[in-house]
Amino acid sequence: MVINIIDGPGFFERGTQDDPLRDNAMIFETIQECVKREITKLHIFCFCIAVSNGIITEDIKTIELFKEYFGGQIDSNSCLLVTTSENLNEERRAKIKQDIWEDTKFSCYKPFFKQGIYFTGAIELSMIEDEHRTLIT
Numbered sequence: 001m002v003i004n005i006i007d008g009p010g011f012f013e014r015g016t017q018d019d020p021l022r023d024n025a026m027i028f029e030t031i032q033e034c035v036k037r038e039i040t041k042l043h044i045f046c047f048c049i050a051v052s053n054g055i056i057t058e059d060i061k062t063i064e065l066f067k068e069y070f071g072g073q074i075d076s077n078s079c080l081l082v083t084t085s086e087n088l089n090e091e092r093r094a095k096i097k098q099d100i101w102e103d104t105k106f107s108c109y110k111p112f113f114k115q116g117i118y119f120t121g122a123i124e125l126s127m128i129e130d131e132h133r134t135l136i137t
Contacts, residue, residue, distance in 0.1 A: 028069060044115060045074050046081040051088065051096065051119075055106055063109055079115035086121025093119050 045066070049059050066074065082096065097117050101110050 024065060028065070043077060045078045046118075047078065047113075048081045048083050050083050051085045055100070055103070060105065060109075063112060067112065075112050076114045078113050080113045080117045082117060082119045084121055085119040086123065088119065088121075 047059070047063060047066075049055055066078075080100070082093075085093065085096075088096070096119075100117060101107055
């Protein structure tokens with residue numbers, strides 16, 4: 001089995017004057033071009049939120065943009081990916097899932113994420129003892 005992961009550009013980019021930013025229309029053009037040219041077959045859309053930030057206004061606006069752009073075509077292939085959750089136990093993850101689905105501003109998006117909610121994280125390099133650091137870097 002081969003799994004190709006494409007990390008698409010994020011919407012509502014921020015930067016400096018020296019770093020040119022793309023507006024949301026330009027980012028959607030990039031995504032549309034990939035889909036049109038079948039650069040890859042898209043099997044799942046993962047919408048990422050950081051557990052440390054919670055769901056912010058830009059996250060909701062991004063979901064709305066995708067719903068507007070793709071209609072109901074991607075509902076069955078969409079999931080919510082909660083990042084920076086490496087230190088969360090199963091009980092805490094279950095509570096976060098419940099809080100997300102019961103949130104008054106976000107619960108209406110549950111039908112959009114038919115693939116559910118998943119958690120991901122990474123090991124912080126500072127947490128690893130020096131003797132094992134060379135195995136990872």
